[in-house]
Amino acid sequence: MAGSTFGNHLQITTWGESHGTGIGVVVDGCPAGLPLCESDIQKFLNRRKPGQSRYSTPRKEDDSVEILSGVFEGRTTGTPISLVVFNKNQRSRDYGDIASYYRPGHADYTFDQKYGFRDYRGGGRSSGRETIGRVAAGAIAVKILAQLGISFFTYARAIGPVSIPQTAADLLTRLEVSDKELHRQILADPLYMPDSSSSEKAQEYLEACMKQLDSAGGVIEGIITGVPAGVGEPVFDKLDANLAKAIFSIGAVKGFEIGDGFLAAAASGSSNNDSFRIQDGQIIAASNHAGGILGGISSGAPVIYRAAIKPTPSIASHQKTVNQAGEEISISIHGRHDPIIVPRAVVVVESMAALTLLDLMLEHMGAKMDSLRKFYP
């Protein structure tokens, strides 16, 4: 379990380094018969591509995906789907200095401690480019789930200290915004922040950061609607536990919450409990402090979660560190770095959430004898 594989039913295995030949993923367990072509996946990769706004690295990463297996005559065959993005635009430059010292906030030191040495070019395996495989696989999961009536809304809830006042889940629930309109708002904003006044303030904050050769973090929020009740396993493979792992396995994540999250810790039981009531003959929750999950199992209410993303560790201002010779030195990291990775990480978070949910939905299919009897009549 060297941990490049994720999931039990739908399993993804990622590989590749920032400056190696390419980055890829093998998706095993994808149900047969899904129409799939490269543009389904490319669409997702484009959301994480740099250069979409002035708040991402000006590096040109021309990440075009190729399907190497598992699709025949336009449909998935049920066998592994191998996807690759060849690295085309990696500058050949001298990495001599970066090879010898440990950048603060990066995995240089810990990789050396673990493996004895490391591929230091562009961060090697610990580069953000590793997430290309996740996003390529996530595109497939989101497409499958869309066919089952499940929608994902993922966006920047906060950039640095600037936060959207209320969750989009409330807007959706109160029908103040349609699904389509919310998706449009998210994609239209340069920070994927679907609230124009917050986004403006956030952009001002980022400009100030950049002037100071500094970087910023933020909070990504995700809402999943249409999740059927009953998904998630009651003990270790709770839907929220698996989401926590999935999201926390993304490089820069430092916190994760479901529903009210840390606010729930300070609330009282009477205000935090969600009453049940009947609407149109259906049992629904009158509020959604729980974020759509009770006892690790989906309740049918929208699933709401949040991820804290740390500021980009690569900054151009001076920093102290040490080198492999054990000397204290001062460095400043030049190059084409993102002043913030939150907007590009939005689709990574959505991808991991979709892979997690689909995996547990496949698991759930065998939970009842009735289901087996119906499937094997």
Place this chain on the structure above:
Amino acid sequence: MAGSTFGNHLQITTWGESHGTGIGVVVDGCPAGLPLCESDIQKFLNRRKPGQSRYSTPRKEDDSVEILSGVFEGRTTGTPISLVVFNKNQRSRDYGDIASYYRPGHADYTFDQKYGFRDYRGGGRSSGRETIGRVAAGAIAVKILAQLGISFFTYARAIGPVSIPQTAADLLTRLEVSDKELHRQILADPLYMPDSSSSEKAQEYLEACMKQLDSAGGVIEGIITGVPAGVGEPVFDKLDANLAKAIFSIGAVKGFEIGDGFLAAAASGSSNNDSFRIQDGQIIAASNHAGGILGGISSGAPVIYRAAIKPTPSIASHQKTVNQAGEEISISIHGRHDPIIVPRAVVVVESMAALTLLDLMLEHMGAKMDSLRKFYP
């Protein structure tokens, strides 16, 4: 993967319901030759036992553990250790009403949706008693890790809105408190809150809660010292990702953070990065915003994490809900419930953290060819 098994190398499998015959765990993959007896485990179980203070349920749960296998002549044999706590004090009462309606904040509704019916006695499998198996296994993991120089400090950082001003990690780092003294302070406090002035305020808050027939939540903080650098896998099985899943799989957890967590999202890169420096010939981090993990791999600095615990959902004040017949009803939950579960959950959190760390330490042993050559000379 019905999810009652956790871990890859040290695997635990829990079983049992609140009001069934017993609760148990099978621990597979425990290294051979560890001295182990029932009191090693009982000590841990006693920390989660109710009735330790007036802030836990007055139910008497006389949870005494029995070792059924895997130990011979006082030492672990390397084969599965089966541990059981027989349920002795479950009141035989009429559960007729609870069987028919869905308690807000509980898993009653989602279990019915998943399985078609449920063992409704005391919450069945979704009861907090399920954690007995985790704690019994955790006691073994903590004992193993202690022999490798690793210590756990786990305590209530916040109760409702009352929080200890600074993390104990700072105290430990600045040597303002010794390991032994910190352990003593934690265990001496009725809320496992090692700051007497905060604890007093928290107790006042809880008294007020109880008078209003309401309940409270809180934040549990954990610090792990002595973790060697290099533990954790760089992609999906990051140390922080696996901790997130482990802790989030505990019933009432709604949020999880590493290091500065959500605060990091609002910080700048220059303030959030931890510089490296040399101390006594060793590379160390000058600060610890990262919480001891970089790129998913331990750096050697103390691992710091936090879990948000929601308020106990069982409250005696009136609540609206629905029953299985689809009628809206009003209920009030009587019985012997904890007004707060944070203090009892402290040892559960510590147990899950220890199991996670040990599992990844076993994985790490094969990371280098040099290690294999040394082991198989």
Place this chain on the structure above:
Amino acid sequence: MAGSTFGNHLQITTWGESHGTGIGVVVDGCPAGLPLCESDIQKFLNRRKPGQSRYSTPRKEDDSVEILSGVFEGRTTGTPISLVVFNKNQRSRDYGDIASYYRPGHADYTFDQKYGFRDYRGGGRSSGRETIGRVAAGAIAVKILAQLGISFFTYARAIGPVSIPQTAADLLTRLEVSDKELHRQILADPLYMPDSSSSEKAQEYLEACMKQLDSAGGVIEGIITGVPAGVGEPVFDKLDANLAKAIFSIGAVKGFEIGDGFLAAAASGSSNNDSFRIQDGQIIAASNHAGGILGGISSGAPVIYRAAIKPTPSIASHQKTVNQAGEEISISIHGRHDPIIVPRAVVVVESMAALTLLDLMLEHMGAKMDSLRKFYP
């Protein structure tokens, strides 16, 4: 992966030693709603109990099973089923000698090499009693599969050099024997050998063995009818590969075959291929050299497999060996040992086959998008 857990969807975890407190199993992932009581399981355990004939040990093992969890009001709840058989009849005797030397054909030496020491009482974890957990779990799997129209016929095909001339699969296929009658014949024979003339010869052979203080082995054959086409994964988790592992994980197994097995190696392609034809509008195989599996996936034809069981290693005649002090010694193993374990192993083989098949049937439920769309409408 210390390997006391088997399966991915229906997972069993066994524990216990020959002379410890008990032997048990946790069955996780059993679908909810299956009627289950202790006698369903006891019936299976009785088939492996010693003392059923003069060809098994006269030890009295009063193996009665208790259900500790996972069943409520007579039906499985979907949560882990914990089953235990407490060891009641283990003679307290002096094991001093057995502790110090290595019995040929047993795991004494290899356990010491692996773990540094061992529980030497009755073989400890490597005792045949470990299979009690497998059989208890297997009883559940067989019951579930029976509800889906799947039947198991498992019997001694050969005892020492005495073999039944033709496989019962042929008899079933040619309708020369009914399912019910075949089951009756198997259970009625003291060796579970459903051919009276072969059984008589086998019994004569065993009598001769016993007089010479020696032991015998044999071949167990299993037939599974009613398996739907499409079960098994095409690469590593082939139905035959998983059966091979499952059966080979039983202590005394030294060989495994599917269909014609080793005979196929000497056959020609033209005689070994099974033609397809149409019968009653269905595609069927005109012969069954393949044993019901093509490319790792069930074809709908009966699954046929065979396991070679070695002779009981515990024999009363003199043997040479060494002790822990590194001295060559001569021993003779007294005690109440089976002159042959084949008849008692029949139900163990059937149990492992049933667990394997059910596990892959659960996996198969998510193989097609159509299945997902039907399940999540």
Place this chain on the structure above:
Amino acid sequence: MAGSTFGNHLQITTWGESHGTGIGVVVDGCPAGLPLCESDIQKFLNRRKPGQSRYSTPRKEDDSVEILSGVFEGRTTGTPISLVVFNKNQRSRDYGDIASYYRPGHADYTFDQKYGFRDYRGGGRSSGRETIGRVAAGAIAVKILAQLGISFFTYARAIGPVSIPQTAADLLTRLEVSDKELHRQILADPLYMPDSSSSEKAQEYLEACMKQLDSAGGVIEGIITGVPAGVGEPVFDKLDANLAKAIFSIGAVKGFEIGDGFLAAAASGSSNNDSFRIQDGQIIAASNHAGGILGGISSGAPVIYRAAIKPTPSIASHQKTVNQAGEEISISIHGRHDPIIVPRAVVVVESMAALTLLDLMLEHMGAKMDSLRKFYP
């Protein structure tokens, strides 16, 4: 668990179809610091390449491997090694007929039953080309194990009815042949059959087969020397059980044995037990009926196993079958097929054995507290 991943510590994930873009494998968990280049792997692939003798298909498969990740400056980095062989020589032809009917002995019918349709070009995922990924990964495992003193000898023991009289294990043990000489003999023979007189007879047999437009099977035998005692887990992950699964997951395998295998079933305990004795101060087995494994754990004696390989199902003589329209038809399969696959399968079997052994050797590293204390001082 769609089953394209094998192993727990060293995990391989294969992908690709016969006539798709390529065939590949991701090797995760390879220890860091192993010198590795493409020729290490190519050497192995060349052993399974067709056209090495007149007994394999005259198809030209120019299988050259590329390393896409996981190797930096000539050494493995500890992160996933992605290997690919692009399909270059797949004839573009009309597959119209093969698409519509079910070839006897192939997986056409079962794939359709499982997935609803299939990639019919050259067998798609069920093609023997799938084993390219296994062999590429196996080359790495064999290289690692060689550094730990472990050697593999794998060869054709039987071709059709022609068998080498005695196992090479006896020759090695009696020092009648050196390791180097045995390797030379295996590689020098066109059938990888290290006994010239047997090989000649086998070649005559194959010539006769080919004249009759028929095909042949055989038995592959493997010997592993230098395996340290203690490897393998005592219950479900026995060394022999995992080998059985690994080897049985290769397409054409119909039987598997360890040591004396099916012969042991007919032997007596007194003749089948291997006595221990002392040689040069070491405990060794005086004979090796057990094939180097006791209770699922290696004993230090050579591991000996055998796999039965069925005759190639693609034959040019007439066969009856059915088509998708449900009509009975007669076919004869033309094209460039192997009259026997045994020689080409030898390296596949060796690869799977090596991957299995290495995986369990990595698992074994954490079996004792002493090992942990030494590793984490």
